[in-house]
Amino acid sequence: MKFDAPSGPNPIDRMKVVGRTTSRIDGPVKTTGAAPYAYERHDVVANQAYGYMLGSAIAKGRIKRIDTADAERAPGVLKIVTAANAGPFATSRHNTARLLAGPEIQHYDQAIALIVAETFEQARAAATLIRVDYARVQGRYDLAAQKDTAPLVGGSSGEGSAAAALRTGDFEAAFAAAPVKLDATYSTPDQSHQMMEPHASIAAWSGDELTVWTSTQMVAWAVQDLSHTFLIPQEKIRVLSPYVGGGFGAKLRIRADVVLAALGARAVGRPVKVAITRPQTMNNTVHRAATIQRIRLGCDREGRIGAIAHESLSGNLEGGRPVTATAQTRLLYAGLNRLTSMRQAVLDLPEGNSMRAPGAAPGMMALEIAMDEMAEKLGLDPVEFRIRNDTQVDPEKPDKRFSERQLVRCLRDGAAKFGWSRRPMRPAQRRDGSWWVGLGVSSAFHNSPAMKSAARVRLEPSGRILVETDMTDIGTGSYTIIAQTAAEMMGVPLDMVEVRLGDSHFPAAAGSGGQFGASNSTSGVYAACVKLREAVARQLNMEPDRAVFESGHVVADRRRVSLADVARGGALTGEDAIEYGDMSRSVHLSTFGAHFVEAAVHAYTGEVRVRRMLAVCAAGRILNPISARSQMIGAMTMGVGAALMEEMVVDKRFGFFVNHDLASYEVPVHADIQEQEVLFLDEADEMANPMKAKGLGELAITGVAAAVANAIYNACGVRVRDYPLTLDKLLDRLPRIA
Amino acid sequence: MDDDRKLELSRRGLLVGSAAAAAATAVPSAGTQATPLRPNPATMPVSFEVNGTRYDLDLDTRTTLLDALREHLKLTGTKKGCDHGQCGACTVLVNGERINACLSLAVQHSGDAVTTIEGLGTIEQLHPMQAAFIKHDSYQCGYCTPGQICSAVAVLDEIKRGVPSHAQVDIAARPDPSDAELRERMSGNICRCGAYSNIVEAMAEVAGART
Incomplete structure (x- = not known):
């Protein structure tokens, strides 16, 4: 189905199932431990051997010699696989760092060997018997050191290619002439996804055909990348990923676990399973790369932005992509004179890659503090300052508009609901016992990409509906919203729908990432259901456009036939994809929101507690309010982590992330999170897709950390521009104790 | 001030030195014979x-x-x-x-x-905590969920038995299933999807503190 005109009324508008709060249909299997994750598939293939990954002990250089003799002779060991003996394999073009290295080493803990043994304990023990003689060379590990030399990248292509800065108007002249100016530099650290299920895979070969049970956000991408890696056609690869224990971007692309499992399985002639250990996730896999961002704002005295510049520096391995931290600034606020640029340093640290709202999250961490600082210079309320600089068109291309843009309402409704009017304009005004208390705000903004997505829907002789698509559910609630969509379209109760996901034998969906999953995958199911409805109508010689599907029946022209009766002679199938035409590119399909935070800063210790959070969002039709809310509060929680604690500390001498576990890379725990509230504004975006829905997984995290930082400033008067805002950065600047 | 700087320098020197030593021990000496097969575990x-x-x-x-x-x-x-x-x-x-x-x-x-x-509990016969997790959407990806549920069941039992916690104002008093109490006692169970406040809602319902 080609979507190239605004969606008129359609069966989803009935909203008997879609849009209603619906408990997840995968709830019973997830809460009883019955949902099988990748490493747990004892049932799928017999005789599985265990693989254990050995990572490089140096960040850059070469392996001079690797001595595996002792390890090979260790009890239970079947094979030590290294780049030298693994047989032919390549690196997919979507992987910057090789997933099995040698002799050249590109980063610390890059895989250099897989130990395959009968048991996990044997494989792990044998790993300690491998002796590696390295020739270490000095690498580049310090981002700030390349501040003045890193070349410009990106440009209008968005990512990767070398390009000049993007300019609209004359920023320098306008900034020089502006009566009120801000010029500030912010830094965001390297961050780690740390989803609770580490990367894991089981691989089995049957002749030249490869099957992997893995944990991936993108089944079709995994097939493509495995095809490139193992130099075999995609038809010979099957990827299964029905349950994914979180991803946040870490599982968009294949990682070492699946490649090593497949190489190991090829080497020993039996299935092999590999899980990356928790400490290895930090340096072996990918992370959100650190940034240094300079923001300049020039305003008139009424608080209208006339000049805005956002220049970002990030680093990556040679050939890697930059953090697109300036992307939101290009669209979020008005201003005639604009400058955005990205520079990229080459660093010999582990590969930087997508993490929840890549670019947007760190970019907004900086921009939304800058907005707070400018509001203060102007003597304006920060909510009002943002409202004054709203734009209904793309500031770079004024003839391109947003399909929906309710930023102002998000800010206003949120301010009213949160009690924003009680916020003191000046910082360090409100004390509650030993705590300074303050409020902070930020905007939230993320585009909602239109992506092709396919599905197959079958009406079974029992009258039940079966949906099959390679879509994944990484905690986002895909199973349930897909079931809701099929139930609405076919006019059956939810419990008459079965959903099967995460199998590359099913039609390829958009997958889970970049807040493109929910809206596109359900639109694909919508398209397939339209086909199935046509097939049902045809079978009954009904006019498809006049057939109404309700209560398990199809009704037209005074005929009413149960779906079970229609399929009695055999199942009927509808298969289709949603595809998008030029309309989707002619407007910005965007989501907006506002975050409000109340933070308390301990007057003596600088300890920060986030007391209350509120998010107000406009993100198209909300398909399942309860799981959408969960996505929101989850991102708000991750935003608290970004604000207060999350930082991978770089050892700039040896080139690795020092704090490589959950005791030293801190993420929020129960005690860090108190009251969280979420409001969704009514919105059905007819330009977006037939579901009139958009995404919100990335929107939800944009701005959160800045709202926390702004609340801390309002509480205690200490402005910190280097994330995370740990208490050591507050302590010596706290107000004097009277 | 000077002393501090000296300490800092020597600490760094020590770290560099020990890393180098570790690297050296990883280098096999030339001519080493293969060690005999190790005994079975x-x-x-x-x-x-x-x-x-x-x-x-x-x-x-x-x-x-x-x-x-x-x-x-x-x-x-x-x-x-x-x-x-x-x-x-x-x-x-x-x-x-x-x-x-x-x-x-x-x-x-x-x-x-x-x-x-x-x-x-089982899919057919859920434990009340499992049912409450489903009702309050106290999970997303589901990977931490079994651990959260086991922990949550044990926490309510600990509170019932009067096992004290850091969150109590009076360590000698009987603990209540207050939100602060639940959050403190559950803090060893990380949920990266961030379902914390929904988990507390589920626990409060099972504890009878809320519906």
């Missing part, structure tokens, strides 16, 4: 009950309780999140008390009664 018989069923196992002594459950008994509801006691995904009940199954060896559990998520 020690195994030990161990018997314990899991979810009411007695198991007699002969295990590599290095096998954790977690891997005994997941890899030997194929009870994969208990999750491996970090394998070293930092995330809580492997929380199970041993003789009624919650522990991280990754932090003890299986052979330490001779005679113990272990309850895993599979033993709390």
Whole structure:
């Protein structure tokens, strides 16, 4: 189905199932431990051997010699696989760092060997018997050191290619002439996804055909990348990923676990399973790369932005992509004179890659503090300052508009609901016992990409509906919203729908990432259901456009036939994809929101507690309010982590992330999170897709950390521009104790 | 000031030095003969009950309780999140008390009664905590969920038994299932999807504090 005109009324508008709060249909299997994750598939293939990954002990250089003799002779060991003996394999073009290295080493803990043994304990023990003689060379590990030399990248292509800065108007002249100016530099650290299920895979070969049970956000991408890696056609690869224990971007692309499992399985002639250990996730896999961002704002005295510049520096391995931290600034606020640029340093640290709202999250961490600082210079309320600089068109291309843009309402409704009017304009005004208390705000903004997505829907002789698509559910609630969509379209109760996901034998969906999953995958199911409805109508010689599907029946022209009766002679199938035409590119399909935070800063210790959070969002039709809310509060929680604690500390001498576990890379725990509230504004975006829905997984995290930082400033008067805002950065600047 | 700087320099020097030493020990000396085949790992018989069923196992002594459950008994509801006691995904009940199954060896559990998520309830007959988690959407990806639920069940029992916590104002008073109390006691179970406030809602309902 080609979507190239605004969606008129359609069966989803009935909203008997879609849009209603619906408990997840995968709830019973997830809460009883019955949902099988990748490493747990004892049932799928017999005789599985265990693989254990050995990572490089140096960040850059070469392996001079690797001595595996002792390890090979260790009890239970079947094979030590290294780049030298693994047989032919390549690196997919979507992987910057090789997933099995040698002799050249590109980063610390890059895989250099897989130990395959009968048991996990044997494989792990044998790993300690491998002796590696390295020739270490000095690498580049310090981002700030390349501040003045890193070349410009990106440009209008968005990512990767070398390009000049993007300019609209004359920023320098306008900034020089502006009566009120801000010029500030912010830094965001390297961050780690740390989803609770580490990367894991089981691989089995049957002749030249490869099957992997893995944990991936993108089944079709995994097939493509495995095809490139193992130099075999995609038809010979099957990827299964029905349950994914979180991803946040870490599982968009294949990682070492699946490649090593497949190489190991090829080497020993039996299935092999590999899980990356928790400490290895930090340096072996990918992370959100650190940034240094300079923001300049020039305003008139009424608080209208006339000049805005956002220049970002990030680093990556040679050939890697930059953090697109300036992307939101290009669209979020008005201003005639604009400058955005990205520079990229080459660093010999582990590969930087997508993490929840890549670019947007760190970019907004900086921009939304800058907005707070400018509001203060102007003597304006920060909510009002943002409202004054709203734009209904793309500031770079004024003839391109947003399909929906309710930023102002998000800010206003949120301010009213949160009690924003009680916020003191000046910082360090409100004390509650030993705590300074303050409020902070930020905007939230993320585009909602239109992506092709396919599905197959079958009406079974029992009258039940079966949906099959390679879509994944990484905690986002895909199973349930897909079931809701099929139930609405076919006019059956939810419990008459079965959903099967995460199998590359099913039609390829958009997958889970970049807040493109929910809206596109359900639109694909919508398209397939339209086909199935046509097939049902045809079978009954009904006019498809006049057939109404309700209560398990199809009704037209005074005929009413149960779906079970229609399929009695055999199942009927509808298969289709949603595809998008030029309309989707002619407007910005965007989501907006506002975050409000109340933070308390301990007057003596600088300890920060986030007391209350509120998010107000406009993100198209909300398909399942309860799981959408969960996505929101989850991102708000991750935003608290970004604000207060999350930082991978770089050892700039040896080139690795020092704090490589959950005791030293801190993420929020129960005690860090108190009251969280979420409001969704009514919105059905007819330009977006037939579901009139958009995404919100990335929107939800944009701005959160800045709202926390702004609340801390309002509480205690200490402005910190280097994330995370740990208490050591507050302590010596706290107000004097009277 | 000067002393501080000296200390800083010497500490850095020590770190660099020890890293270099570690690198040196990784270099095999020339002409070393291959060492003889190492002996097979020690195994030990161990018997314990899991979810009411007695198991007699002969295990590599290095096998954790977690891997005994997941890899030997194929009870994969208990999750491996970090394998070293930092995330809580492997929380199970041993003789009624919650522990991280990754932090003890299986052979330490001779005679113990272990309850895993599979033993709390089933799809057909959910434990009240499992039902409350579904109702309050107290999970997203589901990977930390079995550990959260086992922990949550144990926490309510600890509160009932009067086991004190850091969150109490008066350590001698009987603890209440207040939100602060639940959050404090659940903080060893990490949920990266961030379902914390929904988990507390589910627990409060089961505790009778809220519906």
